[in-house]
Each structure stands twice: as structure tokens, then as C-alpha cells.
Amino acid sequence: MKIHIKDIRPEGLELDATLEPQATGLTEKDSLYFVAPLNITAKAQRFEDTVIVETHLEGKISSICSRCLCDVEKDWIKDFTLDFPIARNAEYIDMDEDLRQEIILNLPMRVLCGGQCKGICSKCGINLNEKKCKCNLKLLSKKQEVEKQEAEK
Numbered sequence: 001m002k003i004h005i006k007d008i009r010p011e012g013l014e015l016d017a018t019l020e021p022q023a024t025g026l027t028e029k030d031s032l033y034f035v036a037p038l039n040i041t042a043k044a045q046r047f048e049d050t051v052i053v054e055t056h057l058e059g060k061i062s063s064i065c066s067r068c069l070c071d072v073e074k075d076w077i078k079d080f081t082l083d084f085p086i087a088r089n090a091e092y093i094d095m096d097e098d099l100r101q102e103i104i105l106n107l108p109m110r111v112l113c114g115g116q117c118k119g120i121c122s123k124c125g126i127n128l129n130e131k132k133c134k135c136n137l138k139l140l141s142k143k144q145e146v147e148k149q150e151a152e153k
């Protein structure tokens, strides 16, 4: 996304744009990527030799739940401020690389399908959101058995 410096009026310049998912550098091969173009609304203001851009980004990410490994789609919304020094004789500033870096930095480290996700049983591999398994029960009864034996000693 380019901003022509002469377009920035004293009161600022409002911008509406979209960013193609591939501009983020993330693709379906990554553990997390954008499924649709990102919406950008921004306000650029010039302060002497710097352009400050208040940026609001909205997108939809696709990832894998880090507990149960199911596919997850989630809204991703972020506000940040970028500043660009104006090079001598520059006619425009190019936001693409800064946007890309800011997006990557602000992606969640892990995604859950929901706060209540029970995950996958580490013993039998069952998705505990869909089914119950008896592994934990067995584990419990084993523990009780051991405790009982201890008590009898």
C-alpha cells in the first residue's frame, strides 16, 4: 500500500484498502494463514519529516487448534501505529513491508478452537471434545489401588 505524501492534508488522510493474503507471506503451507483479504482502515498524518499512520487491520485466520489439532477459523483484529521517515524528494511511502512485519509480529502464538477445548487424550489419541475415553479413569483407579496398597502395608 502506497501513500502519496502530497495527498496528506494538514487534517490527515483517511485510507481504506484491502491487503491480499499472499502479501503477508503466509500460505496454506504455514501453520497459520489468512483465508481472505485483510481490511485496512488507516489515518495518515504528517509531522514534519515523518508520516504517522494509525492502522486498523481486520482479517480471518485459519489455523490448527494447539490442543485438539482441529481446523480453526478466527477473526483477527489489530490496531497499531506505524511511522515512516520521509526520505528527501520522496513522493510516497510504501507501507507493505512494515505492514507485513507488524502482522507477523502480532499473530497469536497458539490458537484454540474454543476456551473449553479438552484436547486430545495423550494415551489413546481420542479427541476429547467428541468422545470420552477411559484412560484417565484407569489412571485414577490405578492410583487408588496403589494408595490402597500403601495403606495396607
Ligand SMILES: [Zn+2]
Binding pocket: 065, 066, 067, 068, 069, 070, 112, 113, 114, 117, 118, 119
Ligand atoms: Zn481444540
Ligand SMILES: [Zn+2]
Binding pocket: 121, 122, 123, 124, 125, 126, 133, 134, 135, 136
Ligand atoms: Zn484416552
